[in-house]
Amino acid sequence: MSLDLSNYELLWPTELFIAEGERISRANNRFWSDRAIWLLTEALSGTTAVADFEDLPAQSGVNDDPWAPKQSWGAPQRAMTQHDWFDELISRAGELRHAAAPRPYWPQRRGQNASHDGSTPRDTRREFARIIGGFQDNGYLVEVFGEECVDARDDLPDASGVIERRLGIAQLWPIKPESWDEDTFYGLIEVFHDLVSRPRMRNFHSYGSCGWHHSEFHSGPAKTLYRVKVNEMLRNSGIDYELAAEGEDLGRLVAVTDDARSQLVHQALHVSQPDIQERTEHAIALFRSRSTSRESKRSAIVALAGILEERRKLIKDEMTSADEGALFLIANKFNLRHRDAGQHVDYDDNFLDWVFWWYLATVELTNRMISSRSLPGQSSKVDGSGGSLVVGGNTQENGGSLPF
Numbered sequence: 001m002s003l004d005l006s007n008y009e010l011l012w013p014t015e016l017f018i019a020e021g022e023r024i025s026r027a028n029n030r031f032w033s034d035r036a037i038w039l040l041t042e043a044l045s046g047t048t049a050v051a052d053f054e055d056l057p058a059q060s061g062v063n064d065d066p067w068a069p070k071q072s073w074g075a076p077q078r079a080m081t082q083h084d085w086f087d088e089l090i091s092r093a094g095e096l097r098h099a100a101a102p103r104p105y106w107p108q109r110r111g112q113n114a115s116h117d118g119s120t121p122r123d124t125r126r127e128f129a130r131i132i133g134g135f136q137d138n139g140y141l142v143e144v145f146g147e148e149c150v151d152a153r154d155d156l157p158d159a160s161g162v163i164e165r166r167l168g169i170a171q172l173w174p175i176k177p178e179s180w181d182e183d184t185f186y187g188l189i190e191v192f193h194d195l196v197s198r199p200r201m202r203n204f205h206s207y208g209s210c211g212w213h214h215s216e217f218h219s220g221p222a223k224t225l226y227r228v229k230v231n232e233m234l235r236n237s238g239i240d241y242e243l244a245a246e247g248e249d250l251g252r253l254v255a256v257t258d259d260a261r262s263q264l265v266h267q268a269l270h271v272s273q274p275d276i277q278e279r280t281e282h283a284i285a286l287f288r289s290r291s292t293s294r295e296s297k298r299s300a301i302v303a304l305a306g307i308l309e310e311r312r313k314l315i316k317d318e319m320t321s322a323d324e325g326a327l328f329l330i331a332n333k334f335n336l337r338h339r340d341a342g343q344h345v346d347y348d349d350n351f352l353d354w355v356f357w358w359y360l361a362t363v364e365l366t367n368r369m370i371s372s373r374s375l376p377g378q379s380s381k382v383d384g385s386g387g388s389l390v391v392g393g394n395t396q397e398n399g400g401s402l403p404f
Contacts, residue, residue, distance in 0.1 A: 003088050007052075009045040009099040016224050017043045020200075021090035028083070031201065033058065036086050038202055042138060045099040049089075056082045124237040125177035125185055131229050132175060132192060139199040139214030140222050150208040166191050186241075186253055186290065189230055193243060193251040198222035223251065241290055248281035254288040261357060268364040272371070279303055280363060287356050297352040304359040311366045318369055327362065330355055 010017060020043070024035045033053075040049045060081050135141060146156035160173040167187045180188070198221045199214030224245075231242045241253040247269050257265070265284055271277045283303035286296045308315065308327060315327065 003085065003092065005089075005092060005095055007048050008089075008096055010043060010093070010096040011045055011099050012043040012225060013228055014093050014096070014098075016221055016228075017096075018090055018093050020221055021086070021093070024200075025083070025087055025090060033082055034202075035200055036082070038200070044096075053082055053085060056080060056085050058082050060084075122178070124233065124239065125180055127233050127237075128185070128189065128230070129175050129177045131233065135192075135196055135222075135226070139202060139212070140196045140226075142199060142214045143197040143217040144195050147213060149205065149213065150210045151205075162195070163188075163191055166194070189243070190252055193223060193226055193230075196222040196226050198225070227251070244288070247284050248278075249285040249289065252285075253290045254285075255290065255292070257288070264357070264361060264364060268360055268367070271367045276307060276363075276367070279307060280360075283356075284360070294349055294352065297349070297356060301352065301356050301359060304356070304363055307363050308359060308366070311370075314366060314369060315362075330358075 017039075020039055021036075024032055024039060027035070037050055037053065040053060041047075044050075057079060058081065060078055139147070141159075144157065144162055145159040148154070148156065160171055163172045164170045167184075169184060169187070172184070172188065175188070177185075197217040197219040200216040200218060202212045202214045205211060205213050227243045227245055234241055235256075240256045242256050244250055244252055244254045246266065265288075268280050269277065269284070271280065280303075283300040286292065286303070287300035289296065305328075312328070
């Protein structure tokens with residue numbers, strides 16, 4: 001019997017749901033069903049999935065329904081268990097629909113959500129407060145803020161103090177979005193990224209109507225889910241920042257780029273040489289920071305130029321001398337690495353953006369060149385036709401300039 005997935009809608013990213021589901025399925029201990037129900041409660045919209053799961057038997061057995069289909073030799077078919085159902089749901093998670101937000105209502109269609117001072121819309125701050133409230137309700141702040149219990153002493157950490165020690169601003173808990181200026185709002189977005197931790201287990205304490213208690217915390221899934229929710233909020237509000245998902249600035253607000261450049265950043269950060277990875281991370285963090293300046297962009301370019309300088313012979317050997325010359329002409333003739341009277345200083349900031357992405361693309365290209373040399377059966381060479389660079393089976397045309 002195959003699952004009918006039409007009644008289930010996913011609230012989480014598919015990959016995160018699969019990862020947490022597979023971990024639960026592998027454990028298969030006596031508490032596995034509690035963890036499964038908690039995951040279904042969090043990750044799927046409504047209560048239908050939980051109800052379907054709880055309707056199934058925990059252990060395998062024979063289906064005693066007289067109308068159930070029989071196997072070809074007449075033996076009764078084995079009934080689907082909770083584990084069978086859960087395993088199939090996880091294996092077919094890619095088929096699940098994602099829950100869609102309702103179409104805009106009248107005030108949203110009329111654009112009545114903007115603040116009057118030209119800063120971030122008040123609606124966005126209230127939406128962020130709602131997101132934090134949801135994480136709090138699901139126990140994601142229990143590891144750092146503690147949790148009240150009728151049987152425990154009232155010695156919980158000072159939540160406002162926890163935030164103040166990180167952000168340097170007092171009295172920010174409980175959260176009051178109407179009191180935030182823009183810097184406080186953005187600061188809280190980054191702080192809560194570092195505070196959330198997903199409880200993989202919860203138990204209901206009935207005495208005195210105490211409620212749910214959470215345990216078995218793990219920060220990785222929580223941070224992933226937090227970034228998804230907050231980045232969606234920022235995108236819907238037209239705010240050109242997002243929380244970085246990797247790199248030195250993980251969990252910090254960075255300028256939004258197009259998908260192609262985001263993919264370039266991802267590829268450039270995944271390199272086997274720790275020193276190169278660290279320097280590349282630092283350059284990217286300098287360049288895309290929310291508080292980036294002309295000077296920090298220059299520093300980012302200088303950091304990448306240092307990596308390329310060390311690989312100058314590789315670039316010259318694998319490409320052409322014209323490529324190599326053009327690459328370092330930019331760094332040396334403009335006011336980037338060396339500052340002297342003969343350098344060009346009068347250029348637009350957009351020029352710095354162009355140079356940074358050009359250099360980062362070249363660093364990533366040389367990463368692949370070096371990687372291909374270490375793989376058996378791979379080659380990294382210039383072919384005899386005069387200008388085609390063959391790297392690990394991929395050909396790129398080089399007409400006197402490096403790829404941007």
